[in-house]
Amino acid sequence: MSPKQFRDALKGLDLNQVEIARELGVTARTVRYWIAGTYPIPEAVSLLIRTWLATPSARPRTRKS
Numbered sequence: 001m002s003p004k005q006f007r008d009a010l011k012g013l014d015l016n017q018v019e020i021a022r023e024l025g026v027t028a029r030t031v032r033y034w035i036a037g038t039y040p041i042p043e044a045v046s047l048l049i050r051t052w053l054a055t056p057s058a059r060p061r062t063r064k065s
Helices: 003-013 017-024 028-036 043-054
Strands: none
Touching: 003 017, 003 028, 003 043, 017 028
């Protein structure tokens, strides 16, 4: 997953950087590094996000949900 695909996925999931970090159990700084392309997005994270996008019932429930 590229940084752009990751950003687009966050929009599709209606999650901000802090919310996705909380759901993934990483720091917001790590998410910022992924978005900037500083660190590669782990394959496990890519797979989980793609699952959330494909299966609405599996999506994390945030304060917005």
